[in-house]
Amino acid sequence: MSTPTPSLPPALERPHFIGIGGAGMSGIAKILAQRGAAVAGSDTKDSETAEALRALGVTVHIGHDAAHLAETTTAVVVSSAIRQENPELAAARERGVPVVHRSDALAALMDGARPIAVAGTHGKTTTTSMLAVALGALGLEPSYAIGGDLDAPGSNAHHGGGAIFVAEADESDRSFHAYSPEVAIVLNVELDHHANYASMEEIYDSFVTFAGKIRPGGTLVVSADQPGAVELTARVRDRLDRPDLGIVTVGAAEHADVRITAVTPRGLTSEVTVVLDGRPLTFTVSVPGRHYAHNAVAALAAGVAMGVPVEELAEALAKYTGVRRRLQLKGEAAGVQVIDSYAHHPTEMTADLEAIRSAAGPDARVLVVFQPHLFSRTRELGAEMGAALALADASLVLDIYPAREDPVPGITSALVIEAARAAGADVAAEHDKGRVPEVVAGMAKPGDLVLTMGAGDVTDLGPLVLARLSG
CATH class of the missing domain: 3.40.50.720 (NAD(P)-binding Rossmann-like Domain)
Incomplete structure (x- = not known):
């Protein structure tokens, strides 16, 4: 209505x-x-x-x-x-x-609505998108604001006629403190955004503040598996005097309120079984990988907390087929699939590479073109980025994409490359993005998958790689 x-x-x-x-x-x-x-x-x-x-x-x-x-x-x-x-x-x-500030503008737009705010170090865009698509498929006409496009430029937001407003809640600069959601999702809590947070203690404090902003009688949906989220749940219960706050845990842990009992790969989709209120429920997630399945279950729990019938919502979640830059298939040429991944944190990189491995054929090689994002993140997490690249068969590592940051002396993509080689990865540096299509075309063979990976302009290379493979 x-x-x-x-x-x-x-x-x-x-x-x-x-x-x-x-x-x-x-x-x-x-x-x-x-x-x-x-x-x-x-x-x-x-x-x-x-x-x-x-x-x-x-x-x-x-x-x-x-x-x-x-x-x-x-x-x-x-x-x-x-x-x-x-x-x-x-x-x-x-x-x-x-x-x-943009967060205050978004908070003003959510005033008078029933907001769902999706937070966490990883998975926010995917989970917000899943909710927006599923609620829309059910005719609930949600408004939404997402950190990525669903299927076309400009499809990252919409003013809907319904009461629900789904928004991605960005913790990077503490701007998610501006929101007062009816339901909040916290997918995971990890150390990131090193220019704004000096320690995990600061990050936990920030997420506790966010949880404290949930409206009276509202619900926190939080992972029961990810260690940072488990610690956050304990701190919320200990620090917030909120007997009105419902806490719903989701995950594979035995004690989870919404327990994931199976995630079965089906090519580029997954079949997920959960137990909710003592009853099993199986539904399809139309993107590969265990972490996307967990995102879908968090979305399911949030929708149920808003009063959406669980069976209808589970069926509607299958309507979600992905978001631009989140394992987005850019095309295929000469028998080689080119996929774009926004992953830029080691946890995201590992999850996406594992998802592609599970979906790829037994003889397929996974080739990665990785662009580190931010000097501060590379300084703190470059070694972990390199270790993640060991999951690929071969990788090219580009220079750091600076975004909003100025260069930091001594911090280069060599940090990632050295760590990758130490982990046994086949990795090479490429300082000239213009050479990437030619280099990748020389590496790739029919059946291989090429991932352009990172939060910067590495995404522009996918079509160029396809064009070179076609030529």
Whole structure:
């Protein structure tokens, strides 16, 4: 059943987004445009996402310039990646235009809705997407904001007519503290985002704060298997005086409230059996790998906590067929499949490589083109990244993708390569991305799978590899 479109907060009636092409920013901009706001913004380069926003009537400038800020702008929306010296941000401050963090803008959009917030070091985008697709398939018309596109540029967000709002909750800069969900999912808790967290203690404290934001009578869905999530559950119970807070644990552990008893690979899909309220339930997950199955079960538990019938939701979850950059098949040429993976943390890399191994034929080789993401992450986790690459048959390692960071002396992709070789991996450095298609074409044989892996622009190489293989 549809609900009336909520009114816009006055500050967000004519917003200007700096970095509007980013995954999180573009989603909020899209929802605001669909709700009637006059949205504008800028980004460093044009993109398919920018074109998708323009199709909604959004004004998108390329490049950053104070002149892009209209006289009628009611707020400037920024993410933590926007530098203080950005000319549009400086102009907003000079003119007294309110500056709003993207998390506060998203929180304002969720006001009046029934939010589900999906958190964790890994798996947020997939789990949020699974919920958005399944709830949509059931006719519940959810709104959603996801950190990746479902099937096309601009499909990372939608203003729906229903009461439920599903949102990816980003812990990287503590911005998920802005949300007050009815149901929160925590998939896992690991050390990451080293520029913002100095220790696991700080990360646990941050996730406890997030759990404390759950609305009265709400529910925390949390992994019963992942050690960090188990520790978080203990801390939530110990630190939060919240007898009203329901805690639902999910996983393969014997004590899990929603217990996974089997995950059976079926090619590029999986069959999952769970026990919930003492009753077994089997359903299909249309993507490979145990970790995706666990994400689906977390989504199932969250939907049930919102009052969605479990059998209907389980069937609807099979409608999810993946999200761009999450083990996305880019194509096949000369008998070689090219798959794109967003994995950039060692746990994600290991999970995706294991998933591909389980789906590949017995004679197929797995070849990886890996691009480390961020100097701070490579400094702290480069050895673990290298160890993960030992699961591939051969790997090319590119230079570090800096994103928002400045170079750090002595921190290069050599850290990953040295660790990979120490783990017995067949790995080589490639400093020129332009050479990758030729090098991969020389390595790959019919039946092989090629993974472009990382959170940076390594994703652009998949089509080029396919073109070279075709030629």
